[in-house]
Amino acid sequence: MSAASPERLVYMANQIARFFASQPGEAAAATADHLRAFWAPAMRKEIIAWVEAGGGGLDPVAAGAVALLRQSAQGKAHGDAPA
C-alpha cells in the first residue's frame, strides 16, 4: 500500500531530518522516532523499499533514519522491536 509517492516521502523525510539535525542529540535516531510516531506503517515500508531499490534523494540524516527503520523492520521480522 502506498500512502504517497516515494518522491513525496523522501521530501517529507528530509524536512523532518533537517529539523532534528539542528537539535542536540542523535539526529538520525530522533528522525526515525518521529517517523515511527507519525507515519503509517505503509509510508515507512514505502520509503524503506525505495532505499532498498536504490532510490536516492535522502539527505544523510534522513538516510540514517531510514536505515534505522530498516534495521528494526528486519528485527521485527525476527521477533524484535517494531519498525
Next chain:
Amino acid sequence: MSLIEEIDYGTPASASEAQVHLTIDGQSVTVPAGTSLIRAAKQMGTTIPKLCATDSLKAFGSCRLCLVEIDGRPGTPAACTTPVAPGMVVHTQTPKLKKLRKGVMELYISDHPLDCLTCAANGDCELQDMAGAVGLREVRYGYEGENHLALPCDESNPYFTFDPAKCIVCSRCVRACDEVQGTLALTVSDRGFGSQIAASQSEPFLESECVSCGACVQACPTAALTEKAVIEIGQPEHSAVTTCAYCGVGCTFKAEMRGEELVRMVPWKDGKANRGHSCVKGRFAWGYANHRERILNPMIRNSISEPWQEASWDEAIAHAASEFRRIEARYGRNAVGGITSSRCTNEETFLVQKLIRTAFGNNNVDTCARVCHSPTGYGLKTAFGTSAGTQDFDSVEHADVIMVIGANPTDGHPVFASRMKRRLRQGAKLIVIDPRRIDLVRTPHIEAEQHLALRPGSNVAVLTAIAHVIVAERLVNEAFVRERCDWQEFQEWADFVTRPEHSPEATETLTGVDPEALRAAARLYATGGAAAIYYGLGVTEHSQGSTTVMAIANLAMATGNIGRLGAGVNPLRGQNNVQGACDMGSFPHELSGYRHVSDPAARALFEADWGVKIDPEPGLRIPNMLDAAVGGDFKAIYIQGEDILQSDPNTKHVAAGLAAMECVVVQDLFLNETANYAHVFLPGSTFLEKNGTFTNAERRIQRVRKVMTPLNGYEDWEITQLLSNALGYRMAYAHPSEIMDEIARLTPTFAGVSFESLEREGSIQWPCNEAAPHGTPVMHLEGFVRGRGKFVMTEYVPTDEKVGPRFPLLLTTGRILSQYNVGAQTRRTDNVVWHEEDLLEIHPHDAETRGARDGQRVTLRSRAGETSLRAKITDRVAPGVVYTTFHHPGTQANVVTTEFTDWATDCPEYKVTAVQVAPSNGPSAWQQQYDAQAQQSRRVKRLEPGE
C-alpha cells in the same frame, strides 16, 4: 421550561476586596468598596427604577430615574453613579423621589409612540416596565408638542431595525459599541432636543462602521433597536443556554424560542468565554438551520456521475456499511478511514474515531485540525507537555503586553478581540507580527507599539531574532528559567539564538522587518510586565509551523511569561470544537487525551472498555489518505461535517483523491463541495438540534443543548451509532451524556467531566480530575506538565515555495468577520450582504504594474492551478504580497495553494504560495469545469411517497 431571565444589577461588579457596610431602606448591607448604590440595592433585593443603567456598562447617570436620598447629603443623587460609603444611610423610595421619577417618566412618554400593544418589544420593554414601576397614570404635557415620532426607521441592517421614534437617547447603544464591542461606530448627533443616535456620520447602519455584533440591540431598553426576527415572530416564551457553533471562542447564548421556532440568540451574561458579548455570526447568522438547501433525507448513488437517489435511513446506512465491508474484503483493512468534525460535539467526534478504531479496526482517522492547528499540538506538547493553550480568556484582563502573531482576532475571533481591545484601551501595549496591517494595528483608541510586517514564511527568523535580542541584551528571566526549565538546554539554546546570523540586522534581508522595530518589540515583550502571546493560523500553516510554535514557547519560557495570569501562550482556535476534536483522539497517532497508540497501557484501557484490539501503529493523515487514494490503495472514507474539497489545499489533488475512491460517505447539513464526489449522503443536524459539548480555545468544555427536533430525524451521534451497528460493532448509547461518561472513564484529563458536573459548574476547563476537581483555568502554574520546560533550537528553513519570474507575488489567505470557514453556514444567511464573494487584496503598486483595477476580475495563478476573482486594491498588504479568503466555493482559492506542508505534522502551507496576478475576462477553465461538475453532481431524484 421558561424564559431565562438574567438579573441586571445596573452597574458592573466591583473587584475590590475591601468591604463596605451601609444601610439601604433600613436594611444593613455589606458590599465590596466601589459598588454603586443601585447595585448594592439590587444585591439586597430592591430594584431602583432605571433606564440608562445596565450592568454591562459603566455608570452614565443620564436618565435621572435611579435617584435616591442619602441621610446627611443634599439633593437626590443618581444611584448608578454614587458609590457606597461606610455608614451611609440610603432611601430608595420617598415621596420626593416618587414625584421626581414620575415627572421624568412623563417627559419620556410625552415623546414616545403609544403603540405598546402592537410594539415588537411589548412585554420586553424597560420603558414600559418603568412606567409601571413609577405608577405613571397620565402625561400632563399631552402628546401634541414637538416630538420625534415621525422620524424614519432604518431598516438597512438585515438583522435589526433602528426606530428613532422609540429611542429615548439613553446612550446605552453608544456605550455598548464603545465599551463592549470597541468599534465606536455609534454616537449621539446634535444636542438638546435634536439629539439622535447616529451610526458613523449619520449613515444607515449597514453602510456605517457598525459590525453588527448586536451589543447595541441587547443594550437598548426600548424597541428602538430590535431584532427583525422578534418583529416578525413575536416575543420568545422559553429559552435554553447553549454554545455557539462558530469559531473557537465558544460564546454561550440563550437560544430564545417560541415552541420549536428559534426567535433569537442572546449572549449569556454568565458565559465565561464571552461574558455577555457576541458577534454577527453567533448572534444573528443561524438562519442556515432552516435554509431551503438543507438536505433532510439520506441519499445514495452508485457513481458520482449519476443523480442522487433519496433513500430511507435503513437503506442508506445498510448500503454504506456493505460498501465499507466490501471494500475492506477486497482491498484490505487499511483501505478505509474517516474524518471527524471540528464543528460537531465532543461526543460525536469521539464516536467517529471510536467507530474507525473498532468497526474499521485501524487508526485511519484524522480531523480538520490537520490543516489548521496540528502544529500547535506538536509544538506545545514538545515544549510544555500539553497540546493546548495555557490561559483562560479572562487572563487577557491582566496582560500588560499583548503580542498577536499571525492572527486577525477582530475578524476571526471577534468576541475575544473585543475583550482584548478593552484591555488595550486600558493601556496594555500591543505588538502585531503579521504581513498584513490587520485592523487591530490601528483601531479607535488603540495603536500597536510595533507592527512587524514580516515577509510571509519568515516567522521563525523573526521569532528567533526576538529571542536573540532578549538573550543578548540580558532580558532573560533567569530565576524562572533555572527553576522551571532545563538549564543545560536553555544554555544551548541561548548560544544558538545569540549567533550573529540570528540578529535582527542579519535577518532583515529574509524577513523584511526593520531591526530597530524588532528590537523594540523584543524589549517590550521581555520587560513590559505580564506579556501574553496570542497566535493563529498565520503561525501554524507554514512548512515551519511546528517550529514557530516552539519558538513562541521559547520566548514565553525565557521571559517567565507563562504559568501566571496575564501571560501565556494562547492559540486562537479556528473552529468551534477544534480543541475538542483534537482532545477526543481524532488524530491517527493518538487516543483521546493525546496518548500515543503505541502506548500499551493506554491501548489496554481502551481495549478493555471497547472489547477490541487497538492497532498500535499510527494511521493515515488526511493528506496521506488522499495520496493513497490517488495511488489506488485507499478506497473508502466516512466524513462527518468537513468539506475537504473546499478547505484543503491543492483542490485538484483532493478532487482526484476523492474521485479515485469507491465509496465516499458524507454526513453534513448541505450538499457541500466534497459531496460532489460522494456516494452516500447522510443528512446531519445543526447545533440547535443536538445535545453534547464543545471545547473552546481556552480548553473550556461547555454544553450544547437541544432546542428543537432534528429536521433530518437524528442527532449526528445517532447516525454514527447506526452506522457502527450496521458494521457489526455494537453501540447502544441512549444519550450523549453516556458518551461523555465513557470519555471521562478513558481520558485522565477529563476524569471529572460529566453532564452533571457541567450542569453544576456551568463550564469546565480541562484538566479536570481529582487534583483539579473544578478544572484548570491557567496551566503550568507550579511546573510544566512535562516536568521541565524544553527549549528547542529553531533554525530558520526557508520554504521551498519560492517566488520567481513566473510567480513573483506571495499569496497568503485568511478569513473575514462575516463569514466562517468554507462558508457553508454563513453563505446561507444574510451575512452575504457584507461579503458576497472572495476578493484578492493587492497593493496599489502591484496592481498598477499589472494593469489591474479595483473591482476588476483578475487571474490568480500558481504552479498548482489557476482561478479568477475580483481585485481589491489596498495598501493593507505590502508590495509583493496578495491576500484572499476561501469562504466561497466559486472562488476556488485552494486550487492555487500547494502541497507543501509543516515538517512535523503535514499541516498545509496555506499562508505562502508563489503566484502571479493578471487582468482577466472571466472565470478560469477550472472554475467553469468545476461549476459544471458540481451542477451535474447535485441532481437529486426525489423519493416518491409510498416508494
